[in-house]
Amino acid sequence: MKGAKSLTIVIKLGTSSIVDEKTHEPLLSILSLIVEAAVKLRKDGHKVIIVSSGAIGVGLRRMDVEKRPKRLAKLQALAAIGQCRLMSLWDSLFAHLRQPISQILLTRNDIDDRSRYLNAQNTISELLDMGVIPIVNENDTVAVAEIKFGDNDTLSAFTAAMCHADFLFLMTDVDCLYDKNPRTHPDAQPIEVVEDISAIHADVSSAGSSLGTGGMGTKIVAARLATSAGVTTVITRSSSPGNIAKILRYVQAQKTSASPQQHTPALEGHAGDPLSQSTASLALDALEKPPLHTRFLPLSHPIRDRYIWILHGLTPHGKIYIDAGAHHALTDKAGLLPVGVLDVEGNFAQQEAVRLMAVIKLPEPAPDGRLWEGTPVEVGRALVNYAAPEIVRIKGRRSTQIESILGYADSEYVAHRENISLFRVGSRPVSPSHDKESAGMAPATAT
Secondary structure, eight states: OTTSOOOEEEEEEOHHHHBOTTTOOBOHHHHHHHHHHHHHHHHTTOEEEEEEOOHHHHHHHHTTOOSOOOOHHHHHHHHHHHHHHHHHHHHHHHHTTTOOEEEEEEOHHHHHSHHHHHHHHHHHHHHHHTTOEEEEEEOTTTOOGGGOOSSHHHHHHHHHHHTTOSEEEEEESSSSEESSOTTTOTTOOEEOEESOGGGOOOOOOOOOOSSOSOOHHHHHHHHHHHHHTTOEEEEEETTOTTHHHHHHHHHHHHHHHTOTTOOOGGGTTOTTOHHHHTHHHHHHHHSOOOOSOEEEOOOSSOOOHHHHIIIIISOOOEEEEEOHHHHHHHHTTOOBOGGGEEEEEEOOOTTOEEEEEEEEEOSSOOTTOOOEEEEEEEEEEEEOSSOHHHHHHHTTSOGGGHHHHHSOOSOSOSBOGGGEEEOOTTOOOOOTTTOGGGTTSOOOOOO
């Protein structure tokens, strides 16, 4: 693959790929193959990030604990013990091939806080430029339910989005996604390419291992987030990490064959020749068929940087209900004015994230004082300029009235346009961990 475009590749490994589910012994054979695959990718000119679970699993083995405990403090203690051993294991394996690595531990708080998010982004970028393979894990020692990603599938998707990765490989114990559970249905058919993740009909009954927290459902949620950020996401078998390079070769060949404007010098001037047009297709046919996998194609207009952070990085603390006029204005790149606000839900502060809910405005207030009807549809997220009690007082009013109502006017907008990120019309988001109720909704694109 030398000479090909340099790619940024994130490889996610679950606990079941790192330690044995029963004995908790490290799976050295698989880990060694993963190390070899990662180093080969580096030698081919690619940048590689590994998102590695396994700290608690390794801690269980170190302390001779048979089952994963339920008590949080015990889990955090085992994570603290296991993380040291896990990194020592990775460093030892990579050292044989003279490949430097680094450790990055994150919690959702590191994503919520903009400066910490940017610091993490810059650090990973610098490590990649130095030729280092960062190994990312959730900081389970300090993470509690409110600041956990929930599973490393989600963490890997955030990492891929943060680093503008080209590919995210979700390594698991099955070859790909199936329309039925292949363990119970021999006629289950593989799903090889997913163009529209919102229309997918697949079996997600495969749960995570007794040591891990993820399953096939969390991988689809992670794929939804990553593809919305422009990252091609692949589910494939972890016991065959050599598949990664084979899949990359095939995908790159597909892209070449789909780009007729790219000609070799010998074919220049013969673009209209059917023979020259089919050359790339013949080369693709001659290429070895890739290993079984599921590939989720990225959105053609992905969300980037600050918009992906607003949509998926922040935890919403409330809801603002807006009318159709306000929603239309937002799609035309305007900010959110108080006149378009119909209702407020939750107790949030200034500069906290909220959900924007589009509803139908009533011509007259209902007997209970309600100003809207219908089923609310989440259309985006925003960082607000005013706290919930303040917005309650100025909702439905003109911006010129804000100072007379509140005694001050920090802004004429409830939220500035640069602090608003919208989802595609007719879709709603999936922000994993804190947004699990939306897990079956359609993907999003920023506007």
